[in-house]
Each structure stands twice: as C-alpha cells, then as structure tokens.
Amino acid sequence: DAGEVWVDGQEITKLRKRGLFEVRKRFGMLFQGAALFDSMTICENVALGLVEHSGVSKEWIRARACECLAMVGLQTAENKLPSELSGGMKKRAGLARAIAMSPDYILYDEPTTxxxxxxxxxxxxxxxxxxxxxxxxxxVVTHDMASAFKVADRIAxxxxxxxIYADTVDAVRETEHPVIRQFIQGSAHGPLSVF
Structure with missing residues (x-):
C-alpha cells in the first residue's frame, strides 16, 4: 500500500502525534462491529469521547449523548447494555457515538455488513x-454496491x-472497466480471481 491522505489541503500521513491528534478530532468513526463497550450503557458509550476530550459538565455530556441517541432513533435505549440491542441498534448506537463530538467527517467501516x-x-x-x-x-467503505449507489456522490x-477507479455514481454504473463490471455484477468470473 502506498499513497497520501489529504484533509482540507493538508497531507496528514507525515504529521507528528500532536498534529494527527488535532486532525483526528474532526473525524467520527462507525466501526464495522459498532465497537461498543459491553460493560457500559449505550448512553455511556456515546458519551465516552466527550468525557475524555471535552472538559464540559457531566450534565451537558449526558444531554448531548441523549440528543445524539435521539438523532439515530435510540432515545429509549440510553440505559440499555449493548447485549440488549439488535445488530442494527448497535450500529445506530455506534453512529450516535461517532457524531457526539460534532465531527466534520464521518468514516463508516462496512456500515451494513x-x-x-x-x-x-x-x-x-x-x-x-x-x-x-x-x-x-x-x-463509506463497503462491499455492498446497493448501499454505495444509494449513499455516494462519488465511488472509488x-x-x-x-x-484503480474513481468517478461519479452514474459513471460507475455505466463503466466498461472489467474489474468494476465484475464487482458490480458479483461474478466469480473475470479479471479478479478468488483463488
């Protein structure tokens, strides 16, 4: 793997720890498995970043966590443990945590897997x-092309x-690029081989 990562005109792969920390604060992350702490309530999970990095009152943190849970339709789940939630609810709880610190960017790792x-x-x-x-x-990182076509403006x-390819959703749908066509069709036959 090679390359660079640019965020708002700044190449971040060579930043030192402090500079990278400042950039990371602008990102929220929804992990593939939601990555909730089993021993914490959903509200505590959502509030975790705020507790660690915001320096504001516990009351404000709880109110913000509840606000984020409401945004994802989990307003009645704040006192539940992750083990009490379905897979979709866990994803939404992880998303509430991702937005709690008001990020500029949200990274989604296989959100529909x-x-x-x-x-x-x-x-x-x-x-x-x-x-x-x-x-x-x-x-959004995904293998789910229906999801990619629905949420994306551009697909890489x-x-x-x-x-190997980056363009608009319409261009991806219409491309004759053999690897892209094979992936969209979900075919085992083509330039990409499994074995």
Whole structure:
C-alpha cells in the first residue's frame, strides 16, 4: 500500500502525534462491529469521547449523548447494555457515538455488513439524513454496491491496495472497466480471481 491522505489541503500521513491528534478530532468513526463497550450503557458509550476530550459538565455530556441517541432513533435505549440491542441498534448506537463530538467527517467501516436488507436500507437512509442535517462529509467503505449507489456522490474502487477507479455514481454504473463490471455484477468470473 502506498499513497497520501489529504484533509482540507493538508497531507496528514507525515504529521507528528500532536498534529494527527488535532486532525483526528474532526473525524467520527462507525466501526464495522459498532465497537461498543459491553460493560457500559449505550448512553455511556456515546458519551465516552466527550468525557475524555471535552472538559464540559457531566450534565451537558449526558444531554448531548441523549440528543445524539435521539438523532439515530435510540432515545429509549440510553440505559440499555449493548447485549440488549439488535445488530442494527448497535450500529445506530455506534453512529450516535461517532457524531457526539460534532465531527466534520464521518468514516463508516462496512456500515451494513451483517444486517438484513431492510435494516441496511434504514442505515443508508440514516447516513444520508445525518449528512444533510449535520453538514458532514461521509466516507463509506463497503462491499455492498446497493448501499454505495444509494449513499455516494462519488465511488472509488480499491484493488490490491491501490485505487484503480474513481468517478461519479452514474459513471460507475455505466463503466466498461472489467474489474468494476465484475464487482458490480458479483461474478466469480473475470479479471479478479478468488483463488
């Protein structure tokens, strides 16, 4: 793997610890498995970043965590443990945590993996809703082309650690690029081989 990562005109892969910390504060992250702490309530999970980095009152932190839970439709789950939630609810709780610190960017790691098609579509709708309401940039890593086509403005395809294609959703749908066509069709036959 090689390359650079640029954020708002700044190349960040060579930043030192302090500079990278400042950039990271501008990002929220939804992990593939939601990455909730089992021993903490959903509200405590959402509040974690605020407790560690904000320096504001406990009352404000709890109110902000509850506000974020309401944004993702989990206002009645604040006192539940992760083990009491469905897969889709865990994803939404992870998303509430991702938005708690008012990020400029949200990174989504396989947000629909392991979810049924209806819940997957609801998560896609939530991504679009939060993007519009919070004015954030969303970067979604997914193998789910239906999801990519729904939430993306632009799609980039990675293969063997390199970006091989990047364009608008319409251009991706219409491309004759053999690797992209194979991936969209979900075919085992083509330039990409499994074995």
């Amino acid at each position: 392991g979810l049924d098609p209806i819940t997957s579509d609801a998560i896609n709708d939530l991504i679009l809703k939060l993007q519009a309401e919070l004015n954030v940039t969303s970067i 395809m990675l293969s063997k650690g390199r970006m």
